[in-house]
Amino acid sequence: MGDPHHHLFHHRETSGKLAGTQLVPEPTTGECNIGKGHHYPHHHHHHHTHGEQGEIVPPAVPVRGIDISKLPVRGQTPPLIDVHSNPYDHQRGHDHLDGLILSKKGAESAIIHLAKKHGLDLDGVRAKALEKDLEHIATSLSYSMMAQRVHLDPHAMVGDAPTFQVHRARIRSLDFRSIVQDFETLGNQYGPPADHLSEAGRSRYIGAAFNTIVSWFRLMIYNRPEQSIPAGASKKHGLRNYFKCFGGCTILVVDIRLNLGIGKDRLTAIAQLIAELETCNLNNEKQGFSVPIIGILCDGSSFEFFSYDGYSLTFSRGLLVSRSVPGSTAIARVTLPPITQATGVEYIRALRPLCEAFYFLLLKGFLAGLEAYIRRARDYGATDGTRNYGSESEWELALAKAVFARNKSVEAGEAAIGGNVLKAEKLAEEAKILLDESLMSIPAGYQRRVSLMTSFDIADASTA
Template sequence: LEKSLDVSFSGVKYNEIALFVGLDPFRFLKDIETFELHRSRIPTNLLRSIVEDMDIMLKQYGPLSAHETEEATSRFLSPIFHRLIAEFSFTFRSFPESILEGRATMKGRIEYYLRAFGSVSVLIIQLKLKIGNDKERLDAIAQVIAECDACDWKNSTEGFFVPVFGILWDGTYFQFFKFVGAPKIPHSFLRGAFAGDPPMLRKGLSLPELIPTVTTLPFIQSVRWISETVFDLLLCAHLSSIEA
């Protein structure tokens, strides 16, 4: 409101909010800077528990391509986050589908936001079953910006100044973002990328279709890569929250 933005969460568009984080809306995210992603190795038994839980979800909801609702996909993917968050004991507290008030969106509904030591440091968002084109993907990222800002606004009102990590599942890729807000002016929004990745590979990490009649090795390898990336972001958020 202080920026005179009149944008609802459900209707926020990339061309409306890009300037808020110093991006040119007409460059279509080609001007976004990156931060380096890392993988923090997880024990094999933890990976096995994630895969076993996802196998149970597969039996209940079928493969990703068969899902007819966002809720089915959310439950299918939930073992990745539930198992990893549990590794931090009671440090992270999850608030699913919560309403946050912020500068760019008065009411923004998100899948989960995670608080550590009082600060909102991670948000996890699952949008449509499948995003059809680049414009829809940009508008999905616009919602990530709005919700990261809402988290940052909540933190700043309580005296916490920490980066907010955003994890987006857009129906095809897991994408990772970092929002650096107050007291930094202007705010910045960065996309996560692994060292050496060319720009065309920065759309994120994909999760291959899990088909019972085909070897599960590519799926398990992708789950490990995604899980270890998420785990590393949780570690970063944990440390920044301790410092705050």
């Protein structure tokens, strides 16, 4: 199929709710609202005229380096300035413009005038400015800098960040068994994660936690290991796995580091994560999406969950909760014991909550992607004359079934914690069926799947 993200909506809904669409509520009121994605782009095009409040006017006081006698009077066009002859002249040109533009309205008026005169794409100009900003951040990173960008107090050391709940979405025992088998196979192939001095070795091992779960989404969610911030950045460390939804929305970032650490090292890792999530958000907006993005910091054994909302510039911490009731135990960091020191029972009991938290977060991202496509279908209709986007009702049906799948899997997780394993297995089975139905409800043009095992018996029987 072609990339579904090139012709998406262009008007943001500030409320985040789907007009006319009734959604099943989140598992708890404390849960971060996955459905509150936002329309792209969040640019505000101000249509001003060059009147009294918007004109480019001469400065009221002398400006260094400017011949006041040569400045334009009101109603005249300012003289052209050659800012390309050499670096000195370029800076002098900027200084000259700064002296002429004395107000926000004057700046807006100048931008609109230049955009119209030279055919500039304002969205592209904004994106370039953000890219330059992020390049600077990548080479001079600090938690103090990044905290202020997301409205946090650097001295609070992330303690003032809002929180959201991460639930255990129950995985059927049959499926969890295959995950454990993957861990055993990779453990015997690569050895314990602690034996690896590179992030690459650890990432292959931890990948076992995702292999089975991600495959359930049939390429509606897929993994793209890649780098977002330029590799030459001095603060670049670790490997990244970007889990994307429908090709256009980065829904999950797994940032694998050699040592997550504590104190200053941890804050530096979080600062890097904020910068990369901001870059992911910029890339999403280029594709026409704006949805909250989940970030996971891990070092092979410890895992912390975060969320970044590019619309409100909010950075939140995720807390893994045992139950959807007030006062439930919640932890900010999930840790696996050393695989060679813990017993098999201890390791498996520690692994299940982590895998079920991953499953919940993948469901969260899947729902956000579906809601974005509903808004796109509403804005453009089933087709724009050149390509078929699918009907709004198809996307809404897929969303409704996915919401029920999420809720049932969370209910199953809580039943298991309460000791009712039989009920948990039944609910987990129902949730898996609902997820399959959701995937089948997605418009046919967007469905993809790699299917080999359905032909295995025939192929194997005919193989010499």
